[in-house]
Amino acid sequence: MTLTLTVDGPRWRAHLESVxxxxxxxxxxxxxxxxxFTLGRLARKAQWLAERGHDVRTLAVGTYDELxxxxxxxxxxxxxxxxWRPWVPVPAAPLGRRLVHTVSxxxxxxxxxxxxxxxxxxxxxxxSMRRHGxxxxxxxxxxxxxxxxxxxxxxxxxxxxxxxxGTHLREVTRLVNDFVAAEIPTRGAPQVWVSHLTDAELATxxxxxxxFTLRPRIGTGLWxxxxxxxxxxxxxxxxxPVERGDAFGYRGRTAPxxxxxxxxxxxxxxxxxxxxxxxxxxxxARAATLARGGLDAVGFVRSxxxxxxxxxxxxxxxxxxxxxxxxxxxxxxxxxxxxxxxxVRYTATAFDRVVVTA
Numbered sequence: 001m002t003l004t005l006t007v008d009g010p011r012w013r014a015h016l017e018s019v020x021x022x023x024x025x026x027x028x029x030x031x032x033x034x035x036x037f038t039l040g041r042l043a044r045k046a047q048w049l050a051e052r053g054h055d056v057r058t059l060a061v062g063t064y065d066e067l068x069x070x071x072x073x074x075x076x077x078x079x080x081x082x083x084w085r086p087w088v089p090v091p092a093a094p095l096g097r098r099l100v101h102t103v104s105x106x107x108x109x110x111x112x113x114x115x116x117x118x119x120x121x122x123x124x125x126x127x128s129m130r131r132h133g134x135x136x137x138x139x140x141x142x143x144x145x146x147x148x149x150x151x152x153x154x155x156x157x158x159x160x161x162x163x164x165x166g167t168h169l170r171e172v173t174r175l176v177n178d179f180v181a182a183e184i185p186t187r188g189a190p191q192v193w194v195s196h197l198t199d200a201e202l203a204t205x206x207x208x209x210x211x212f213t214l215r216p217r218i219g220t221g222l223w224x225x226x227x228x229x230x231x232x233x234x235x236x237x238x239x240x241p242v243e244r245g246d247a248f249g250y251r252g253r254t255a256p257x258x259x260x261x262x263x264x265x266x267x268x269x270x271x272x273x274x275x276x277x278x279x280x281x282x283x284x285a286r287a288a289t290l291a292r293g294g295l296d297a298v299g300f301v302r303s304x305x306x307x308x309x310x311x312x313x314x315x316x317x318x319x320x321x322x323x324x325x326x327x328x329x330x331x332x333x334x335x336x337x338x339x340x341x342x343x344v345r346y347t348a349t350a351f352d353r354v355v356v357t358a
Contacts, residue, residue, distance in 0.1 A: 016045065156193060234339065239261075261315050
């Protein structure tokens with residue numbers, strides 16, 4: 001029995017087309033676990049968008065190790081979001097000619113051009129996120145270096161912006177102006193490869209920089225933007241009635257009261273019960289964290305499994321491929337083989353099956 005992601009195919013495809021139509025030059029992002037869909041499926045769907053006539057020319061992956069899975073399913077350009085480093089081999093042709101490297105350090109640019117004088121690159125500028133990127137002065141030096149390597153192909157400027165920080169227009173304007181001032185030699189119209197901008201911000205930038213081509217990199221908003229098209233379900237594998245004091249599970253915990261222990265598909269191998277920090281700083285979010293900690297102290301932890309619309313408690317920590325839930329007396333007891341809903345973080349979940357309806 002499996003943990004299954006079921007996709008309403010017509011609704012999902014309609015959403016993908018609506019996003020692609022609204023964002024000319026869109027760069028779909030396929031990285032990590034493929035947002036739950038797998039990298040190969042996302043590469044095929046990006047190819048489908050291109051064949052449907054949408055302006056999809058480049059597919060972005062997270063790392064160089066992800067290239068083989070997508071390169072045969074997607075026939076256009078490939079952008080690697082992780083900055084190139086000297087220990088990364090430079091892929092040979094024909095993949096090498098499709099590949100666009102992200103370069104975030106001046107020393108790496110020198111090394112890459114020595115290995116491949118015709119490399120295609122985007123230059124990443126440091127943003128307020130402060131993860132990767134060159135300073136303004138380094139862009140000036142990069143411009144001088146690139147003018148000595150006329151065979152190199154600069155595809156433009158890359159910006160990775162933080163989430164939930166209000167408008168980014170002022171920051172983006174300043175960084176684009178730095179790129180212009182550095183006189184970076186580009187092939188054709190300069191491009192700005194950018195993430196985490198709203199539709200309104202992109203529209204404003206297009207009006208301000210008519211000579212530039214904006215290339216919005218979109219992952220979550222594209223693949224997961226219509227959650228109503230997605231359903232995650234697990235299977236009830238076993239049901240056991242328990243009385244207060246009955247022992248169960250690996251750790252010999254005892255039932256706090258009469259009810260049922262349910263065994264359902266999905267465990268730590270799928271990402272169930274493994275939660276990354278959310279980064280929320282609101283009072284409500286902190287209170288929820290404290291509440292979960294209190295439940296954990298007495299052995300009650302809310303699970304992502306929902307039965308009849310109500311999230312149920314883990315009876316004990318999830319096992320590798322299954323989980324045990326406690327269902328109190330009086331609640332409807334599902335049958336073995338019945339499917340129950342599961343709320344998951346798609347980017348951290350490995351599904352046994354992905355079913356896309358026709």
